[in-house]
Amino acid sequence: MISIRWHGRGGQGCFTAARLLGAAAVNAGRYALAFPSFGPERRGAPVLGFTRIDDAPITDRSEVSECDGVVVLDDTLLNDRAVVGLRPGGWFVANTRLSTVPFLPEGVRFTALDAWELARQILGKPIVNTAMLGALIAASNVVPVSDAAKAIEEDPGVKQAEKNKALFLKAWHQVTG
Amino acid sequence: MNGGSVPSRRRFLSGNDAVAEGVRLARPHVIAAYPITPQTTVVERLADMVSDGRLSTEYMYVESEHSALSALIGASAVGARTFTASSSQGLLYMAECLHYASGGRFPIVMMNANRSVALPWNILGDQRDSLSLLDSGWIQSYALDAQEALDLTLQAFAVAEHPEVLTPVMVNLDGFVLTHTYEAVDVPPTELADEFLPPFVTANRMDLDRPKSLGFVAGAADNTEFKYLQHVGVLNAAGVIADAEAKFNRIFGRKGGGLAEAYLCDDAEYILITLGSVAGTVRSVVDDLRAAGRRVGLLRLRYLRPFPGKEIAASIGRAKAVGVLEKDISFGHEGAVYTNVLSALARGGNAPPSLNFVAGLGGRDISRADIKGMFDILSDEESPRRFDSPVRFIGLRGAKAGLA
Numbered sequence: 153m154i155s156i157r158w159h160g161r162g163g164q165g166c167f168t169a170a171r172l173l174g175a176a177a178v179n180a181g182r183y184a185l186a187f188p189s190f191g192p193e194r195r196g197a198p199v200l201g202f203t204r205i206d207d208a209p210i211t212d213r214s215e216v217s218e219c220d221g222v223v224v225l226d227d228t229l230l231n232d233r234a235v236v237g238l239r240p241g242g243w244f245v246a247n248t249r250l251s252t253v254p255f256l257p258e259g260v261r262f263t264a265l266d267a268w269e270l271a272r273q274i275l276g277k278p279i280v281n282t283a284m285l286g287a288l289i290a291a292s293n294v295v296p297v298s299d300a301a302k303a304i305e306e307d308p309g310v311k312q313a314e315k316n317k318a319l320f321l322k323a324w325h326q327v328t329g
Numbered sequence: 330m331n332g333g334s335v336p337s338r339r340r341f342l343s344g345n346d347a348v349a350e351g352v353r354l355a356r357p358h359v360i361a362a363y364p365i366t367p368q369t370t371v372v373e374r375l376a377d378m379v380s381d382g383r384l385s386t387e388y389m390y391v392e393s394e395h396s397a398l399s400a401l402i403g404a405s406a407v408g409a410r411t412f413t414a415s416s417s418q419g420l421l422y423m424a425e426c427l428h429y430a431s432g433g434r435f436p437i438v439m440m441n442a443n444r445s446v447a448l449p450w451n452i453l454g455d456q457r458d459s460l461s462l463l464d465s466g467w468i469q470s471y472a473l474d475a476q477e478a479l480d481l482t483l484q485a486f487a488v489a490e491h492p493e494v495l496t497p498v499m500v501n502l503d504g505f506v507l508t509h510t511y512e513a514v515d516v517p518p519t520e521l522a523d524e525f526l527p528p529f530v531t532a533n534r535m536d537l538d539r540p541k542s543l544g545f546v547a548g549a550a551d552n553t554e555f556k557y558l559q560h561v562g563v564l565n566a567a568g569v570i571a572d573a574e575a576k577f578n579r580i581f582g583r584k585g586g587g588l589a590e591a592y593l594c595d596d597a598e599y600i601l602i603t604l605g606s607v608a609g610t611v612r613s614v615v616d617d618l619r620a621a622g623r624r625v626g627l628l629r630l631r632y633l634r635p636f637p638g639k640e641i642a643a644s645i646g647r648a649k650a651v652g653v654l655e656k657d658i659s660f661g662h663e664g665a666v667y668t669n670v671l672s673a674l675a676r677g678g679n680a681p682p683s684l685n686f687v688a689g690l691g692g693r694d695i696s697r698a699d700i701k702g703m704f705d706i707l708s709d710e711e712s713p714r715r716f717d718s719p720v721r722f723i724g725l726r727g728a729k730a731g732l733a
Contacts, residue, residue, distance in 0.1 A: 171511050175341035178513045184341075185512050190453055190505035190692060192366075211609035213506050215694040303341075 154294055155216045158201035159234050160225035162193050165281030168309055169223070170201030172285055175303035176295040177205040185210050198229055205294060221245065223288050225267075225280055231255065243292045247280050263291040265327055274319040275312060282316040286323030297324055337515040337581070344507035347475040347514045348414070348440045348500070349374035351482030353384045354522035355438075358409035361389035361400040365419040366452045367504040368442040372414055394419040398426035398437070405435035406543050408534035410486065413437065416504065417444035417458045424462060430497045431466025431559060433544055434533050436489035437497040439467075440482065443605065443656070444504040445691045453692020454504030455656035456605065460633070460665045466559055468498040468566050469633040471604040475514045478502050480583060481631075483522060487573045490529050493565040503606040503656075505692065517581055525580050567635045588637035590629045591644040593619060597626030599707040600645065601686075602670055603654040604630040607695050611654070614700040625704050636669055642677025650682045650707045650716075654700075656689035663720050682716045688723035699723050 156173060160166025167188040174186035182205055189200040202216045221243040224234050230246055232255035238244060240259035247267040256262055265287040267280035282304055289297055304310055304317045342350065348371050352360070360379075362372040378384035387404075391397045394415050401411040415423060420441055430437050441459050445451040459469060468488065472478040478500070485498040502508050535543060547555050567588060574585030592612055594600055601611050608629040618625045628644050630637060645651060651674075655666040662668065667685035674680035686703050689695045703723070709715055 171341065174511055178339070178341050183513065185510055186341075187505075187510040190509065192452065210512075212613045212697065213503075213510075213606045213610045214696045217696070307341075 153204055153206040153210065153212075154221070155219040156203040156205075156221040156223065156288065156294070157216060157219045157237075158203070158223050158225065159229045160199055160201070160281070161229070162197050162199050163195040164225050165279055166199050166225055167201040168307070169225070169281040169285050170203045172282070172300065172303045172307060172310070173203040173288070173295065174205070175307060176300035177203075179299035179302050180295050182207055182295075183209050221288060221292055221294070223284050224248075225284050235260065243288065245284065245288045245291050247284055261291065263287055263327060265323055267323060270319060270323055270326070274322060275315050282310070282320040283323035286320040287327045290324045290327035297321075337517045339513055339515055341511050342475055342514045342516075343370065343509055343511045344472070344475045344478045344502045345370040345442070345509070346374055347479040348482050348502065349378065350514070350516050351479040352412050353378055354483055354517065354519060355410065355412070355486045355526055356384075357386050357412040357438075359387045359389065359401060359404040360412050361391050361397040361404075362413045362415070363391055363394045363397050363419060365394075365416045365442075367444060367454070367508045368414045368416040368419070368440065370508070371440055371442075394422045395426060398423045398430060401437045402426065402430050402433060402435050405430075405437055406433070406535055408529065408531055410490070410529040411435075411437045412439070414440040414442070416442040417446050417452075420458045420462065421446060424465065427462060427465040427467060427497075429544075432555070434495040434559070434562065435497060436486075436495055436529075436531075438482070438485045438489055439497065439499045441499050441501045442504045442508045443501050449691075451691040452504070454506055455690045455692065456501070456503075457657050457690075459499060459501050460655070460657045463633060463665060466496065466563070467634065468494075468496055468563060469501060470498065470631055471501045471633065472507060473606060473608055473629065473631075475507065475510070475512050476583075478507060479514055479516070480577065480585070483526060484570070484573050484577060484585070486529070487526055487576075488566055488569050490531065491565075491569045492531070494562050494569050495531070495533060496559070496562045496566060501605065506606045515581075515583075521580050525577060563635050570632065586629070586631050587640065588630070588632045588635065589640035589644065590631060591640075592627040592629070594626035594628055594644045594648075595646060596624055597646070598624040598649045599704055600626045600628055600648045600651045601654055601700070601703060602628045602630065602641070602651060602666075604633065604666065605656070607654065607656075607689065610695060610697060611700050614697050614704070618701070618704060623704070623708070625708075630666070633666070633669070636673065638673035638676060641670060641673040642679065645674065645677070645679055645681065648681050650684070652684045652686050652703050652707050654686040654688060654695075654703065658687045658690070658720070667719075683719065684716060685720045686723055687720060693724065695723070
């Protein structure tokens with residue numbers, strides 16, 4: 153089972169990204185759970201999202217304590233708390249212009265994307281969740297890129313689906329290189 | 330696969346979304362509900378469906394949960410199919426009307442998002458809300474996952490409205506863990522849902538051609554008979570649930586689990602009995618322990634009323650010890666589910682030593698390590714005193730932990 157943890161602030165679409173990744177895995181014929189950090193939501197406060205993906209039905213409903221990937225949507229959340237529980241060999245994907253971070257655990261692969269800039273260009277506003285989904289998939293290959301694009305098209309909660317798909321693909325291309 | 334030509338649609342939905350889809354497929358005449366976390370998105374989705382025309386229903390805005398259920402009692406009394414949803418304090422505010430609905434034999438269906446009850450104030454999941462209402466005369470089911478939430482919701486109407494049952498049904502989903510978690514759900518087409526669930530027809534309604542008294546007084550001379558008939562109605566639900574699940578399987582190709590579902594219990598020495606979504610986590614631990622050669626099993630209670638007493642007695646087999654894991658405590662005694670299970674074991678004439686694991690209160694995580702720990706305590710044959718205090722608060726902090 154693969155577990156991905158998403159870090160963002162309320163209103164940035166952090167959980168939507170977690171849900172899109174889960175839907176992408178289901179599109180690919182796999183099993184997935186996606187859930188937010190439980191409890192009240194406040195705009196601007198730090199929030200978490202989680203995605204579990206497996207080839208078999210997932211029955212474990214306990215909290216995610218260790219994960220294979222962490223995605224940080226907001227660079228003000230880029231600190232050592234973001235890497236707690238991240239397994240060696242995992243992916244750390246951040247919305248930043250930095251080329252590395254001082255708290256990166258040994259054996260963790262770092263991927264950076266200046267998603268603010270891409271989102272401003274394509275959406276005209278700083279909403280980076282689909283861009284960071286593209287960056288994660290480019291870094292990790294956890295789901296096929298086409299299945300994630302389909303998830304963006306079909307999710308009723310995604311506004312400006314066509315533009316978000318374009319942003320997602322642009323981010324994916326940029327990280328893939 | 331389903332039996333019709335129209336395929337089901339596989340969608341990525343939350344537990345609350347899945348309930349709303351189940352309600353849409355049941356085509357209720359009247360919905361009345363008051364929003365409360367973590368139930369809110371159920372009534373939001375239903376309002377969306379009414380607004381965009383996917384669901385044709387009388388959607389009533391009410392000022393409280395008490396009014397919501399009162400309104401549905403009135404609607405059901407003219408023969409309408411009815412739905413509401415609530416949680417925690419909202420469910421407790423309905424408590425008076427719960428008895429009115431069951432006593433009046435009004436087959437209302439309710440979704441309850443299991444949530445802690447105040448004080449201390451807490452919006453996260455445990456089962457103390459619905460378990461405190463086991464005696465309200467409602468049938469109670471507990472979903473394992475979002476698919477089962479949809480299936481139980483659709484089936485609830487068939488069970489509640491059956492003339493041999495005529496009893497309201499409460500479908501319970503663990504707050505947040507189920508209500509707010511997304512997963513793949515097969516949403517059946519309306520054509521097949523219509524085949525499964527025919528329109529509601531009842532003699533228990535106001536009818537100008539056949540006038541009768543509803544919501545009446547019954548004094549000492551008749552009251553026992555009415556209460557006996559209510560008891561029989563809930564007992565009858567056991568057979569009606571089995572029939573409904575068989576029909577559901579014929580039409581949709583998904584089997585139900587009956588009142589209780591045993592997993593690897595046949596040769597199990599140690600069995601955990603539980604309900605709701607945590608059964609999934611227990612199952613994953615059972616798989617791991619089985620792989621390590623330990624004979625452990627899981628018995629999941631899908632319904633608490635009617636109570637699966639016979640199923641429990643039949644599933645325990647040669648178990649050396651059993652544990653009951655629940656998100657509940659009846660202060661000064663033990664968890665309500667444990668009390669019910671002990672009664673079933675005693676009547677079955679096979680009551681092995683047992684423990685009551687109280688966990689998940691106020692939304693605290695029940696980890697795989699916690700569950701493995703429960704099996705370890707049950708199977709620690711070096712410790713003959715392990716059953717001395719049956720109620721164990723899992724993960725209790727502080728100096729008084731010795732009480733647990």
